[in-house]
Amino acid sequence: MKKLLIFCFAVSLSFFSNGLFAQSEMKDVTVAEFSPPYESITILVDDEEFELVVNEETGFKRKKGQLLAEEVIAGFKVNVRYEIADGERVAKLITLSSEIDAGKLNFTGILEAIDGDMAFVDGRKIKLKKGASIECSGKKDCNCSKGVEYINFGEVKVGNFLTVSGEMTADGVVEAARVKVCKNTFTKEEEMLRASVENSYNGANLVKVNNVPQEVFNPANGLYNGNIKIGTLEFKLLNDIRIQGYVNLVGNRILPDYARDPDYTEKNKIIWRFYVIDNPIPNAFAFPNGMVFVHTGILQLMENEAQLAAVLGHEIAHVTYEHASARFKTFSLTNSGMAIKVFKKLPNWVKGKGAKDTDIPAAMLEGASLALNKTRPSDIANVFEKSKETQSDRVGLYYMFSAGYDVREAARFWKIMSDVTRDEKFLDKAAADAKSLLLTNELNFEKGFLSNLGTQGTELLVGNLLETVYTSHPLTSKRYDDINLLLGTVYKDADMETAFIGKEEYVQFISQ
Secondary structure, X not given: OHHHHHHHHHHHHHHHHOOOOOEEEEEEEEEEEOOOOOOEEEEEEOOEEEEEEOOOXXXXXXXXXXXXXXXXXXXXXXXXXXXXXXXXXXXEEEEEOOOOOOEEEEEEEEEEEEEOXXXXXXXXXXXXXXXXXXXXXXXXOOOOOOOOEEOOHHHOOOOOEEEEXXXXXXXXXXXXXXXXXEOOOOOHHHHHHHXXXXXXXXXXXXXXXXXXXXXXXXXXXXXXXXXXXXXXXXXXXXXXXXXXXXXXXXXXXXXXXHHHOHHHHHHOOOOOEEEEEOOOOOOEEEOOOOEEEEEHHHHOOOOOHHHHHHHHHHHHHHHHOOHHHHHHXXXXXXXXXXXXXXXXXXXXXXXXXXXOHHXXXXXXXXXXXXXXHHOOHHHHOOOOOHHHHHHHHHHXXXXXXXXXXXXHHHHHHHHHXXXXXXXXXXXXXXXXXXXXXXXXXXXXXXXXXXXXXXXXXXHHHHHHHHOOOOOOHHHHHHXXXXXXXXXXXXXXXXXXXXXXXXXXXXXXXXXX
C-alpha cells in the first residue's frame, strides 16, 4: 500500500511537471481578439499572438466585482491564468489588470451636451449625486458671480467650462458631488496668443483654387495650394484639391455645434481651417486659431473615414479646450535667459544622470539660445503635454461619436499606429524625414543652428521632435489601451450597428 501511494504521488508530480494540470499565469497582456461565441481568446505577448480555449469553467473577474465575458474587448490588459491540457492552452481565470479605476476625481472640461440627467463633460459621462451642487466659481475671467447656483445641468449653457468633483463608478460614469461653472470667456492671454498666431501667419505663397470640382466640399474660407508659413515653420500643402476638400468636409462634420456658432467663433477669433501637408511623417496638429493640419503620412496609414474623424476630433479638442492658451500662460519665451534654464537639463538627456552643467558644449548652448530667442509664441502653440493629449483623445472620441461615426475605429487606428511604430525601419525613416524638415525650415538659421548643435545635439532635437503621440511606440500603445477602456465603459452600451465607418468614401478620395 505504501509503495502504491508513493507511485501515485510520483505520477502526480510527473503530470504537474509536464504541464498537464499545473497552472501558469501571464500578467498584463493585451487581448487581441475575443468575440462571440467566446470559445477562444487571442492574447498578444511579446509581439506574438497566443490562442487559449475558453469554456464553461473559465472564470472572469475585475479588480472589484464580477466581469462578464462580453465585457472583455480587444485592447484590454488582462492577467490570464491557464493550464495546458491535450495540447491546448485552456484559460482558467481572466482578470482585468487595467480598467477605469473607481475613485475620487477632480477635473475641468467643457459641457458638451446634456441627455436627460446625464451630462457629457471632458469626454466623460456625468451624473449628479443626490444633494449635489452646481454653482458659479466666482474666479477671475469666469464672468460668473459667486453665490449663483443652478438647479441642474439644463440651466448651464453648453460650451461653458465645468470643474467636476466626484467619484467614478466601475462602469465609467462620474457621480458628481460638486460642480463649479466658469463661463467660456475670451481672456487677455488668449487674445495675445491668437493675435500672435494670426500675425505670424503668412499665406503669400498660397493660391486659392477657384475651379474646385463640384463633388468636393469647398469651405467658406476656400481651398488652397502652395506653401503656408506660421512663425518660423513652413509647410507645403498637398497639391490635390479633392483630398483637401474631403478632409475639410470631415473636419466640419465633427465640429461640436457650439464651436461652429458664429458667436463662439467671432468672440474667440477662430476660423476653422483644415489643411493637408505633403509630408511622409505620420503627424497631425492644431493651432489655437482653428488651423488643423494632417500629414499625408498619417492619411496613408488610415483605412476609413471614421479613423480620419478620430484624428481630426482629437485636434479640434486641442482648440476647443484651449490647450495652447494654458501652455502660453505658464510658458513664456520672452526671457532671454530661458535657454540657460531649459538646457541645464541637457547633459542629463544626453549623458544620463550625474552629468555636470559644464559638460554642455558651448556651441550647442549658443545654438539652443539662438533657437529659443527666435522662437515665437506661435511656434509652441501646437505643442501639448501628454495629459492634454489624453484629454483630447477622450473629447475627440465624443466628437466623432456625436457625428455618427463608429468609435471602435479609433482603437483600430491606434492599433495600426502601435504596430507601425514598433518597426525600426519606420522609425529610421521618420527620423530622416524629421531631419529633412528641420533643414528646410527656418529652424536652420543663418548662423547655422543645426551645425552649432553638432551631431549629438541634432540627434537629440530630432528625437524630441519625434517623441510625439503619433510616432512614439510606448505612447501609441498606451493610447490604444486607453481608448479601449473608454469603449468598454463610457461607450459599452452605445449602438454601433448604424454607426458610420466610410471605407468606400475614404478609398474614393484618398487611397486610390
